[in-house]
Amino acid sequence: MKVPHRRLALALVWTALLAGALYGADRFLLGPRHVGWQVASTIEEIPSAAGLVPTPRIVPEHLGWPPRVILYRTGRETGCWLGLADQGGADPRLWIGIGAPPLPELLEPFAGCVTPLRVDCPAGWRALSLADDGRVIHVLGELPAVEMRRVLKGLEPHAR
Amino acid sequence: MLPQLLITNLLHGLVSLAWLAGLRRALAPIPAGLWARMLTVALTLPPLIVVLHVLGVLPDNERWVVLRTDLWAEQMLSSPPFVAVSLVLLAGTALLFVLQELRPVIARHQVQHHARRLRDPELEAMCQAVRAKFEDARVRLVGCRQLHVRLLDTDTPTAAVEGFVDPVILVSRGLRARLDAFELEAVLAHELAHLAQGGNRRFFWVWILRAIQAPSPFALILFRLLVEAREAAADALAAEITGKPAVLASALLKLRSGAAAAPHLSAVARARARVLRQAELAATRLRVRTLLDGPIGAQAAPVVTIASGALLALLLWSVA
Numbered sequence: 001m002k003v004p005h006r007r008l009a010l011a012l013v014w015t016a017l018l019a020g021a022l023y024g025a026d027r028f029l030l031g032p033r034h035v036g037w038q039v040a041s042t043i044e045e046i047p048s049a050a051g052l053v054p055t056p057r058i059v060p061e062h063l064g065w066p067p068r069v070i071l072y073r074t075g076r077e078t079g080c081w082l083g084l085a086d087q088g089g090a091d092p093r094l095w096i097g098i099g100a101p102p103l104p105e106l107l108e109p110f111a112g113c114v115t116p117l118r119v120d121c122p123a124g125w126r127a128l129s130l131a132d133d134g135r136v137i138h139v140l141g142e143l144p145a146v147e148m149r150r151v152l153k154g155l156e157p158h159a160r
Numbered sequence: 161m162l163p164q165l166l167i168t169n170l171l172h173g174l175v176s177l178a179w180l181a182g183l184r185r186a187l188a189p190i191p192a193g194l195w196a197r198m199l200t201v202a203l204t205l206p207p208l209i210v211v212l213h214v215l216g217v218l219p220d221n222e223r224w225v226v227l228r229t230d231l232w233a234e235q236m237l238s239s240p241p242f243v244a245v246s247l248v249l250l251a252g253t254a255l256l257f258v259l260q261e262l263r264p265v266i267a268r269h270q271v272q273h274h275a276r277r278l279r280d281p282e283l284e285a286m287c288q289a290v291r292a293k294f295e296d297a298r299v300r301l302v303g304c305r306q307l308h309v310r311l312l313d314t315d316t317p318t319a320a321v322e323g324f325v326d327p328v329i330l331v332s333r334g335l336r337a338r339l340d341a342f343e344l345e346a347v348l349a350h351e352l353a354h355l356a357q358g359g360n361r362r363f364f365w366v367w368i369l370r371a372i373q374a375p376s377p378f379a380l381i382l383f384r385l386l387v388e389a390r391e392a393a394a395d396a397l398a399a400e401i402t403g404k405p406a407v408l409a410s411a412l413l414k415l416r417s418g419a420a421a422a423p424h425l426s427a428v429a430r431a432r433a434r435v436l437r438q439a440e441l442a443a444t445r446l447r448v449r450t451l452l453d454g455p456i457g458a459q460a461a462p463v464v465t466i467a468s469g470a471l472l473a474l475l476l477w478s479v480a
Contacts, residue, residue: 013186015471015475017182018175018179019226022226030235033228047234047238
């Protein structure tokens with residue numbers, strides 16, 4: 001049986017047209033994909049596509065809640081970082097986060113803290129982490145070791 | 161994970177349906193057998209592509225994505241009213257699957273199993289003669305080393321192919337009594353044409369994939385189209401083999417002309433039977449018209465099915 005070339009060409013053209021129309025509709029309705037880290041003003045604003053939000057059960061009293069800085073990432077590599085500052089303070093003194101490198105720009109000074117060897121942490125900062133089910137939750141803080149451990153303990157249910 | 165997979169499957173179903181609708185318009189007339197095979201591919205590929213994506217077997221296609229399913233899922237799931245309406249729609253479609261595709265299969269199975277199967281030498285000889293015509297036309301009957309034909313001891317006018325390994329053609333006593341020899345030959349050719357197009361064995365796997373996609377309204381539409389397309393394809397092939405499309409049309413009309421709703425049924429059951437009968441009559445009218453207008457050819461080269469399947473697979477791969 002002969003393969004009708006005209007029909008095959010028509011099928012190709014129609015497939016290309018449909019793909020083009022779908023592409024146009026997708027980009028027009030949903031806009032470009034936000035790549036990299038995004039800023040949210042509240043925890044509720046973080047989309048479910050960002051994955052797990054590492055919300056601590058225990059926060060030292062001197063730190064304010066909700067977090068002063070909220071960062072999230074969607075797409076193939078999801079992630080979320082919460083920065084907690086002293087009550088009335090501006091700069092975060094505790095960062096709780098999840099997500100593979102690259103880190104958000106604000107956290108670049110802590111890049112050495114989240115490596116498995118934990119080298120090169122800024123002076124006065126400590127890093128702890130919790131691993132379960134292939135995910136690692138990091139806690140970076142300029143806090144006493146006992147407070148850091150308490151925060152980490154309060155994160156344990158997230159990893160189970 | 162599950163909502164995302166469901167939304168991906170729904171988008172794949174929608175894209176398949178849109179692709180087929182446009183293709184049917186652009187390439188009309190499509191041979192009946194090819195159309196049935198394209199519908200089979202369209203019903204089979206969406207779950208297959210999702211499974212391959214989940215297993216990570218498919219190559220990375222970030223640059224070629226036309227529909228970003230994760231973003232669509234995020235948008236859809238972020239609207240509670242949309243989620244509520246969708247859940248009602250999906251549950252309704254799943255219910256339709258049970259009522260329209262699961263229950264009738266069981267009911268038909270029960271009717272066929274309760275009736276005795278009798279040997280009928282005349283019917284067997286006729287079936288062998290029709291089979292010889294298929295062999296002369298070099299049309300292979302799938303999975304038919306031995307072909308059995310039995311007379312089903314019931315007044316209900318029906319004919320069917322039963323079984324997966326050694327299929328049996330069943331012709332009811334009621335149908336045999338209504339048809340003349342030519343019409344009976346056309347009916348047997350129609351049932352043999354089903355075997356030539358894969359028979360119950362192929363349809364069983366398609367049905368399983370349909371069952372997996374039970375909540376998808378697009379899978380529902382594709383499957384209903386496929387059921388009609390299989391009959392049209394078998395009609396076209398039977399007409400091609402026997403060379404008598406009008407005789408098959410006459411047999412179809414006789415098959416549907418009897419059996420009014422039984423008076424002992426409840427009002428609801430009578431109404432249901434009336435609706436089903438109207439639908440059957442409409443389908444029969446379409447089949448008869450197609451046969452009398454001249455069937456558009458039963459078969460197409462396998463390479464055409466492969467090419468169309470590859471095109472759809474490529475399109476669905478880019479919906480990720």
